[in-house]
Structure formats: structure tokens, C-alpha cells
Amino acid sequence: MNAEIELKLFFQLEQQQTLVNLLDSLPNSEQKACRKLTNGYFETPDLQLRKWDMGLRVRGYDGHREQTIKTAGSVIGGIHSRPEYNVDIEQDVPNLHLFPKEIWPQPANISAVQSQLTCLFDTDFDRRTWHIYVDESLIEVALDIGQVSVTRDGETKSEPICELEFELMAGKTAALIELGSKVAESVAVRLGKASKAQRGYRLAAQSSPLSLDVLKFIELETEQDLKLTLISLLSSGIERWQQLEAMILESCLHDIEQLPFLCYRLRACVRLLRCTLEQFNLLNDQHIARFDCIEAHLDFVEIGLSLTEILSQNSQLIAKLSCKKQLESQTRKALASLAIPCLFNKMLADTCYGSLQLGLVEILFGVRDGEVSVNIQTELMVFADRMQEASWQKIVGLMPSESDLTSKEYQSLARALDDSIFVGVAYGELYAKESRDVFRAPWQDLVLGIRTLAAYRKLREISLALGVDISDWLQNKEASLIFAMEQSRRTALKNQPYWR
Structure with missing residues (x-):
């Protein structure tokens, strides 16, 4: 049994030669064999192996065959760790009885599972490898180019594979991140969460559509220390970032009206991570530049949200207007012309994107391994109270109850209000639900x-672009909404903060 510890990065095919040149040029780098790997992944009709969180494949290379089963593992901050068992075989179909008996859950009828195995999908790719030393650690780097494919009823569907895997052969996990970060500085890469097997299951329509509940609060325990708190905040943020990225890329192909809100959620996730680094005094100039770079790439979010707000719920915002169809048609054209898929891919092609992800992973594992210190000597509840009070005082200063706010002023305060709500997302789980939710509700209404x-x-x-005059209607709608928001804001400012 081997326990893989690896870092997976995705990249665009046009970056292949740049990556090869870079890996060849690194100190203590030795290029190894280039092989063509054919892989068949096997399952039962009821996906029994997937239910056991196992993946089964037969790999062929150089006239050799090997069956591998991977059992339940973990992914933390982009670092994959999963036990695997490998057995040399001579046939194309795996024999489950060759694996150790103790890996199977009890009770399990392995003979019955064996009799139902069929090849569900294939992953075929060319793999070029390097052995690279980082200090005393040895890393095997594999550059894979190929495709995941599924054939059903004579029809084949496929997706490209462009992956870079860093597997720790000996030494420290930090060496994986150090090498990955060095690559990310020169080539546009990003953290890879989905394995080839996961992508195959999805392509074979044997996985649920990608989804992710809106984050209400991060799970924290009052008795945990600040080190564990920081690890929880970072790991949750990085994981959600990867999941949202995958959802956005999927929506780029199928549903562009979902893109603005998904990109808004991704931006919120990135902002929460920035807020976390700032709170723990870990936000340096390099991080700030990378965060700002991503913010700049996502500056389409507000326009996109406005357009989808007009179109949402069967255009309820404009449902009673006689010119509804004209407005709706023009809004859809405006959303399409925003070209969000192109803008998002442009962000992925910027080295600031992957470099920030790797930088956050480096901090996460540095904290976990004690190489990055949390130099704040206080209990979690005291720290949480302090963070929320500081955030609250900033909002009170920006929104004094004695002042009337205009539409323009409200919109200028959107970022500050978002940041304040993020503090509540980070630490709200530590407080009594009723008082917390009552306090937060009007502020969330203000965001809407x-x-x-x-x-x-x-x-x-x-x-105006259509030559349609709805100015009086808009003025009345705006005035009514601002009146309601002003009433809600003044009430909210009088509420007792739940952390006091």
C-alpha cells in the first residue's frame, strides 16, 4: 500500500511547452521517461465502489498492466492524500480478489461486485515526468496531456486533460507547495480539485450536478485555539473557491445567467480569505497585489448582477411594465455582450490567480506545521468579539443614524457592508443563533x-438606449426602496450587537 501525497494543478494546453522548458531549467531537475498511459475505470451498475469512496482502474503502459484501487482520502488546501493499492496483472479486467482483504468494508460480497464490473470511462494521456529535488525533498512532477472519454451507444464524449501533478516521493509536504508556487509565478496554473476519476464519473453522467450551498457560517468551536481557527478559515475558503470555480466553468457552457451570481460568490470567497489574512496579520504586499489583481478581473460582477436581477424570477422587477419584452430582450443582449466566460478565462490565464491560490496553501500548511506562527495571544471568543466590534464600529462610522443616505451613497458602501458581513460569516457560528440572526437580518436586507x-x-x-421613458416609474420605485432601507438601517443601528 502506498499513500500518495500530491499537489495537482490545471493549465491550458498552449502552456505545455512553456511548462516543459521551465521544469527542464529548474535546479536539481532530471527529466525521466515519457509514456503513453491508457486507463480504464471500472464500476458496477449501482456504483458500489463510488459508494465506498473507492476508485478502481487498470493502467496500461509499455506492454505492462497494473490494477489500482484508491480508498478514501482527503484534500486539504489542494493537497491530495489518498491510500492506493497496486497489483501487476496480465488481463484487461481487474481482479478484486488480488487486493488485500482488509481494505473492503464489512460485510461486502466482493465476488458479487467482481461479477458486475464494467469499464465506465477511460483516461488516456501522455505523461512526461521529472524528478526534482527541493532541498532534501524529492518530488516527482508529471505533466499529463490527453483526454477523459466515455463511449455509450456508439457515441463518444470527451474532455481534455491538461494537468501537472507534484507527488512527494520523500521529504516534506511544504516542498510540494514551494515547487508549485515557483511554477505558478511563471505559468498560469490553478489548483486542481477534481481527480481524473471524478471528471470521468461526471462525464459519464454518474455524478450529481455541481452545487454548493451559500455559505452562512464557517464551523468553529468555542474551545479551539486561534491556530486551529485560522486553519479552518483558510481551508474552508480555499475549498469553496475551487468548487465555485468548477461551477462557473460548467455554467460557462450551459447557463450564462447563473454566471454573475456564481462569480459574486467566488469574489466573496476571495474577499473572506483576504479579510482572514488581515485579521491574523498575515497580509503582505505581495498578497495585496494578487488580491487586487483578482478584484480587477472581477469588476464585471456588479454589472452582471444588475442585469440578472432584472431578468430574475421571470423578470418580476419589470413584470408590470408594458415595455417588459423590449427591456428583457435588451437586458439579455447586454448580458451576452458582457462576455463573462471570456473575462473569467482571462482571469484564469493571469499568473496572479494561481499564485494567490498557492500562496494561501503555503500559509495554510505553514500554520499547520508550525512554520507560520499565529502571534496573537488571546482566546478565540475574545478575538471574535474584537473582530466583530471593529467591523461594527466601521459601519456605524460610515452609516450614522442621523444622516440620510442616497442611492449613490448606499452603493458606495456596498464593499464595506460586504466585508462586515464576512466577519459575521467567519465567527457567527460561535454565538447564540437567535440573537445573532435577528441582528444580521436587516443588514443582509440592506445588501439586497x-x-x-x-x-x-x-x-x-x-x-434610455431603447428610447423608452420609464423615468417616473423608476424614480418612484427607487424612492420607495430607499425609504424602506432607511427605516431598516435606523432600526438595525439600534439593535444590541450579539457579541457584547
């Missing part, structure tokens, strides 16, 4: 109100 005000502004632009 600000989004609607932005939609009204965009609707004004669209109507």
Missing part, C-alpha cells in the same frame, strides 16, 4: 436593497 438599487440604475441606462 443595494443590489436592487444598482439594478434600477442599469434599467435606466437600458431604457
